[in-house]
Amino acid sequence: MSAFLQYTLQGLAAGGFYALSALGLAVIFGVLGVVNFSHGACYMLGAVISAVLLAELHVGFWVALVVVPILMFGFGVLMERLLVRWLLALDPLYNFLLTFGLTLILVEAVKQKYGVSGLPYEVPAGLGGQVSIGSVNLSVYAIFACLFSVVVCVAVGLLLTKTRIGMIVRASTEAPERTRALGINVGRWVTPVFGFGIALAGLAGVLAAPTRAITAEMGSNFIIILFAVVVIGGLGSILGAVVAGFLVGLVEAYGIAYAPTYAQIVIFVLMALVVLVRPSGLFGREEVA
Amino acid sequence: MRSRTVQGTVAIAATASLALAACGSGAGGPQSGGSGKLTDDKIVIGLLNDQSGVYKDLSGPNSKTAIELAIADYKAKYGDKAVAKTIEIVTADHQNKADVANSKAQEMYDRQKADIILDVPNSAAALAVATQAANKKKLYINIGAGTTKLTGESCNKYTFHWAYNTAMLARGTAGTITKEGGTSWNIVYPDYAFGQDMNKSFTKEVTAAGGSVGQSIASPFPSDNFATFITKAGEGSPKVIGSMHAGGDLINFVKQFNQSSLKGKAQLAVGLMFITDIHSLGVDQFAGTQFTDAWYWNFDDQNKKWADRFKEKTNTRPSFAHAANYSAAMNYLEAVQEAGTDDADAVVGKLEGKKINDVFLRNGEVRKADHAVTHDVYLAKVKSSAPEEWDYEDIVKTIPAAEAYGEANPACKMG
Structure with missing residues (x-):
């Protein structure tokens, strides 16, 4: 029983991180209808920038947690202005291919500059070690990452559903003509929303830095799991991404516990089942998706 | 309609990413052609390894520097009496793909007139080059790959495995x-x-x-x-x-x-x-x-001295693969010197059974039966802090060659 509890808590801890990592993907999906394949590369950039800030400017984890998303926001704005914007009117496949190409460029550029063996990064002071709850042990950092992720997800969810800005953003994308007729400049919101999604990817990267290998390829595998999370949750649904993040974390943990070889396959079996039963995902709305 | 398009795109995205992740490389098939005759008054050493991917730092371009050191030492040792007066190095990046390694090896042996190919990390790539070496009847000393097949099922007269195996x-x-x-x-x-x-x-x-x-x-x-x-x-x-x-x-x-x-x-x-x-x-x-x-640069004075020379040129400390590339190149040149020719069969004859003690190999022997180069290896423990950059290991124990390598691989049928 304690083993089961241990795996459950570990799954939840991983799930929180998955939710945050998938959140930016879901926001850009949901609001702009862009399949941003470069999300994994932006996540990698977030981690690499944190490591470089630490090594070269002695900027620690807590500052990076604020600075890196701001830098990545800027990067996202540039990306939208210079590239993504021009393909928005076309089939979503065009932007998918664009961001796919961008991924290859970013990964190779980081390889050129920082090599292939990876960059060092340590667990920030105060977040090292373990906590024991009964017979269950969890790493302090994993708990922190999970709680932090949940707070960010809830804040983003509230921002989009409960605030005036969120309302305008949603209206601009769901019914652009009618929103424009109300005197709102629809195009104005596209750039910041995209930048915001990229900033979230960067934030997930910072959060990953102390606990994962920081290499140019770190996002290449991770993006696959994130796509699964977003598809299971429902395209563009913030709540869906969060719930699916936890679900995938749990499924993965139980998979590892009871059938380790199939741990990753289980995630995609879950994805296939969800798509079969509910093509728009757990929380996706048919008409918006 | 938009929902369907986006859904479709996501499906493509997920499939594409899975396909990418699954992208591997098949082993290249054997190639025919090419005789073994080559002298043209020079020795050409081919360095075929990963110059841009995961094994770049471990071996990569700096192995060329290691081979250059070997050439310098060979020339200094034999001076006017050197059989090989002109020695060239050609390099290529196999990108960790067996098919690329296969065609690059072919190009090195045939067009660039390489007498020997060195290094080749990545087991699939290593095995592809072994096949080429056997077909072309040219030497091949593997350093970077771990697979025991090189000295097992895939062993052949021209292939040697210098540094380590799984x-x-x-x-x-x-x-x-x-x-x-x-x-x-x-x-x-x-x-x-x-x-x-x-x-x-x-x-x-x-x-x-x-x-x-x-x-x-x-x-x-x-x-x-x-x-x-x-x-x-x-x-x-x-x-x-x-x-x-x-x-x-x-x-x-x-x-x-x-x-x-x-x-x-x-x-x-x-x-x-x-x-x-x-x-x-x-x-x-x-x-x-x-x-x-397989080797540690700060193990003793001999290693340290060589590591200092290496650092002068590269500004970094050598991995065991760098030292092994040096050792392989040096011993190849010594064998050429001894044989008085670069004829592959003659050189193989000089290498087989040779007992070697050099900066990389301690109690080393080129085992005739399977062409594994056996030598003392080391059980290392990572230090808790580094006294200087790259000084990371305490050598807990030297494992004698016989214990580390055991008996010759029975799967090897030397043709």
């Missing part, structure tokens, strides 16, 4: 740690050919040394999240947790192991580790980890 790593690490009291193991290994081989070899050696392996857990490759695997590996409270991962997976594993409750309770043993891994993750993250090293 069976040696298992004997060194698993055998020694088990004998020293680490009798109960749980192993986590990446679920592909290399990881499965390592798991088998380690399990065999732990058992042979009187220990037991409670669980062998396969992890998907590649993988980011090892926290749960580590918890599972801790079940049954083993004394030793063996990680058979390499590269980014290894770093993920170690980082997450250090954050787990097993840190301090179980000893971490790593199947395959290079000094470049320690350098990239930081010495404190790996502190206390034991592994088998």
Whole structure:
């Protein structure tokens, strides 16, 4: 029983991180209808920038947690202005291919500059070690990452559903003509929303830095799991991404516990089942998706 | 309608990413043609390795510097009496793809007139080049790859395996740690050919040394999240947790192991580790980890002196692969000198059975039966802090050549 509890808590801890990592993907999906394949590369950039800030400017984890998303926001704005914007009117496949190409460029550029063996990064002071709850042990950092992720997800969810800005953003994308007729400049919101999604990817990267290998390829595998999370949750649904993040974390943990070889396959079996039963995902709305 | 298009795109995205991840490379088929005659008054050494991918830091372009040092030493040693007056190096990047390695090797042997190819990390690429060497009847000394097939099923007259192999790593690490009291193991290994081989070899050696392996857990490759695997590996409270991962997976594993409750309770043993891994993750993250090293630059004065020469040229310390490239090139040139020709068969004859003591090989021998180059190897323990950059290892024990390499591989039928 304690083993089961241990795996459950570990799954939840991983799930929180998955939710945050998938959140930016879901926001850009949901609001702009862009399949941003470069999300994994932006996540990698977030981690690499944190490591470089630490090594070269002695900027620690807590500052990076604020600075890196701001830098990545800027990067996202540039990306939208210079590239993504021009393909928005076309089939979503065009932007998918664009961001796919961008991924290859970013990964190779980081390889050129920082090599292939990876960059060092340590667990920030105060977040090292373990906590024991009964017979269950969890790493302090994993708990922190999970709680932090949940707070960010809830804040983003509230921002989009409960605030005036969120309302305008949603209206601009769901019914652009009618929103424009109300005197709102629809195009104005596209750039910041995209930048915001990229900033979230960067934030997930910072959060990953102390606990994962920081290499140019770190996002290449991770993006696959994130796509699964977003598809299971429902395209563009913030709540869906969060719930699916936890679900995938749990499924993965139980998979590892009871059938380790199939741990990753289980995630995609879950994805296939969800798509079969509910093509728009757990929380996706048919008409918006 | 938009929902369908987006849905379709996502399906493509997911499929594309899966396909990308699954993208591997098949081994290149054997090629025919090419006779062995070549002299044109010079020796051409081909360096074929990974110049841009995961093994770049471990060997890569700096191995060329190591070979240049060998050429300089050879010339200094023989002066006017040198058989090889002109020695050239040609290099190529095999990108860790067996098919690229296969065609580059062919190009080196045929068009660039290479007399020998060195290095070739990545087992699939290494085996492809072995086939080329056999077909072209030209020399090939592998350094960077770990597969025992090079001196087993795929062995041939022209192929030598200079530095290490997976069976040696298992004997060194698993055998020694088990004998020293680490009798109960749980192993986590990446679920592909290399990881499965390592798991088998380690399990065999732990058992042979009187220990037991409670669980062998396969992890998907590649993988980011090892926290749960580590918890599972801790079940049954083993004394030793063996990680058979390499590269980014290894770093993920170690980082997450250090954050787990097993840190301090179980000893971490790593199947395959290079000094470049320690350098990239930081010495404190790996502190206390034991592994088998084929060579260490700060082991004694002889190694240190060579490492200083290497550092002058590259501004970094050598890995064992760099030292092995030096040793292989030097001994090849010595064999040419002895044979008085670059004729491959004559040179092979001089190399076979040769006993060598040099900066890389201690109690070394080019074993005639399977062309494995056996030598003393070292059980290393990562220091808790580095007195200087790259000074990361304490050598716990020298493992004698015979113990490390065992008997010649019976699967090798030298044709």
